Amino acid sequence: MSSTEASNNSGVNGTEAASSRSLLRRIVDFLDEADWSFKKDKDRPIVKFISPDSLMSEYAEMLGLPDKPVPEDVLLDNLKTVYDLSVTSNHPRFYNQLFGRVHEESVVGSLLTDAINASIYTYEVAPVFTVMERLAMQQFLELFGFQNGEGVCTPGGSIGNMYAISLAKSAVFPDARRLGLAAMPPAKIYVSMESHYSMVKGASFMGFGENAVVKVATDEHGRMKVDALREHIKSDTENGQKPLMVVATAGTTVLGVYDPISEVANVCQEFNVWLHVDGCLGGSAILSESRRHLLDGCQRADSLTWNPHKMLGVNLQCSLLLTRHSGALQRAHGTQAAYLFQQDKFYPPQFDIGDKVIQCGRKVDVLKLWAVWRGLGKSGLGDLVDRKFTLAKQLANLIAQRQKTDGSFELIAEPESTNVLFWYIPPALRGQPADWSKRDDSWWRQMDAVAPLLKKRMTLDGSMLIGYQKCAASKNINCWRMVCSQDTNSEQDMERIVGEFCRFGEDISV
């Protein structure tokens, strides 16, 4: 054995066996040891909280980008530290956002995507992926009841919603592509008060301006009031505004409720306005026999967005934009870049799908979805969606019970999907009248301060992560939005959550 071989095999920290393995194998070894999919240990803390300043000072060297390379063993240690300091959404107690555990199939699909590193623009360089995306979209169109159409993966739901604006613009103002919005009549985009903020962000980014977005009032459940929508469209039209599109939200971000799509579709039909369904959160209900009715009417939409990276456990980013108008994407976005989309290729150029999108190089997002779907089947995915909806009901029931028995919790709304909105009420603040209008201002102010304080305790303890926010349904007082995002959870986990609130909140005085 030469001395070089000897030093290669000894490693800085590792054993002989470890250092002869590739970095990829070594990181997989580590992930296995770390129990990354939480098969063994659900009880370890979800977060080891360090303040931003401490993180930056304690890990300054590690976080930096050096002039000279670091040895592989150091890099591996660094990567382990990154993992240890991170919050993983796979953790069975991650309830903070609208997504949870990723399936192993997804990570495996992602890994293959990264190893191949194809850009999904031409058949030439991404034969399987261009075809796979195309076929998957056809299946999804069918699933949502579209007779026809096309679709594409987008880098997230916000940009997917911008695609919808772009398609509506292209349909309503075909000349805007060349001439710009300045040459068009002023346009209006109708969303509900509870719609996702990406519609406002998109309208601004895309030159319509935030004022173009009309926020239609919602009913007591948080659903768009269809009569109010009709009134807006009518009066705007009379005042020389051009209704561009209506957005029905299927699964609102905070409350998780579904706008009445069929009724909204009736209004769109009446006034001949583009209907977009923002199903980023709630579109997955289509897979569940018992919940798909929530999406009734979606087959009448002109476009629809859906994020399998939310309820389906596909890792970020996996977002889809569907439209029932074949050719609409090319009409809106096609620029026929001569260096990519040559028309004299030896295979049919329609298999080069890259000109339909607003990206040029585009990472493959479809393989991980395909792998998860094949691994779990439509049936398995449907069960998983059901499971999350059921957990939300179970938690809501537990909270409603507490509301009755000791007044420690108050349910803000019956959950329609995965989100449960509630207050935890510390002992010192209990015993208020049921009628909200009978509670005084100082009580509301105190309640508003409970959540941030309790969140701090929860985070520092590492017990679980749940988000809070002010919203219309909670009188703009901080309330908890628990997202039942972990299909591995049981009713016992929901009971634990209730118990943890009491543990952290019992002695809160604000």
Added chain:
Amino acid sequence: MSSTEASNNSGVNGTEAASSRSLLRRIVDFLDEADWSFKKDKDRPIVKFISPDSLMSEYAEMLGLPDKPVPEDVLLDNLKTVYDLSVTSNHPRFYNQLFGRVHEESVVGSLLTDAINASIYTYEVAPVFTVMERLAMQQFLELFGFQNGEGVCTPGGSIGNMYAISLAKSAVFPDARRLGLAAMPPAKIYVSMESHYSMVKGASFMGFGENAVVKVATDEHGRMKVDALREHIKSDTENGQKPLMVVATAGTTVLGVYDPISEVANVCQEFNVWLHVDGCLGGSAILSESRRHLLDGCQRADSLTWNPHKMLGVNLQCSLLLTRHSGALQRAHGTQAAYLFQQDKFYPPQFDIGDKVIQCGRKVDVLKLWAVWRGLGKSGLGDLVDRKFTLAKQLANLIAQRQKTDGSFELIAEPESTNVLFWYIPPALRGQPADWSKRDDSWWRQMDAVAPLLKKRMTLDGSMLIGYQKCAASKNINCWRMVCSQDTNSEQDMERIVGEFCRFGEDISV
């Protein structure tokens, strides 16, 4: 041993050892066997070409999304087939696009990103990543000579360039955010004839319209003519148009040349116009002592885009947008979604970076870049950039030599970065006068047909992948754009390429 254990351990196709491994380990085993990073076998075909129709019919079942789950062994076989049918940009003979081999560090960083599956919007759920992105951007700002500023990862360079338009809009028309472009004077965006098509796509998507984009003439090297730019801005201003921004391209897509940034910056200063540098391709030259002069003047830019997923071997997507205006991203895009960016958190809210961007959920793109940078160092990355530039010169020299000795090739332009533009001239078409104007139309038509035919032969053989296209520099006649994207290549590989053209082209008659 129970019968269940026995059946778990036997597997459908696999051995006992294989079936007891996780799917993740099994795919890594496969990638190793398949020599995914081409450490052993450079000579296997880069593509096993199958026509789109055959692919769809022969692999119909595999490409579909089933109702019921498929067994793990079947899924693994499917994934192997996907790999075998794919074109991997890691292949030492992938020269088709502006990127090549991904480093193992990158794939490892990606894998960790996917296993953690954090969304990089708040410190709360992505502590290390939000800080890592922030610190990396500070280092990059310094690298490009910005005194101040901020930056963010974007899902590709096209969307990064849209960010630049958005920032310019926000600076020039602060009211457009609310009121839209219809309430603003007509704006103009100046790019060169050789600029990337994403500027036109972006202008259209963002409501300015394609007509807002002014394509400034280029000189004989493909660089923006600064006098022409000045004239455009002057006359547009006199005609009541508002110059919104100038885009200097640092590494054009086809020719790979750099616009004279300093001179463009002088014009921008003179007229007080936003300067954007599109360094998606060529920004990496900043890392190389011997090439960074190509970017002289970039420190005067208002914004700059750069894709480490191109020359640096980071896997897709890894794109950066930098601006020297601190707070500009928030001013342009911030909407303060109450459910995410609470201001009463127990840590400083400025560490929640998600409101700066146009996405909501956002995949982490910085970890893989960080891992590559730490693994190779700035010095290693600089060497790698040099290597690619050097290969391009070597190939150009070989071609120039052939042009002199037997007229089998013609060099269209001396390469400035990684792209080499040339014609291969089959024997039947050789011996034309050096002066292009003296060659007749039928010869040009025949030459135009050579590339598609030769590309077909090259692809079916699997020998290598190189792109061709028409462009201004080639009189709009199909020519080859060889991208020296593989730093593992040597001068011998360049000689092989020349030889392969002769092998495929020798008997071409068109």
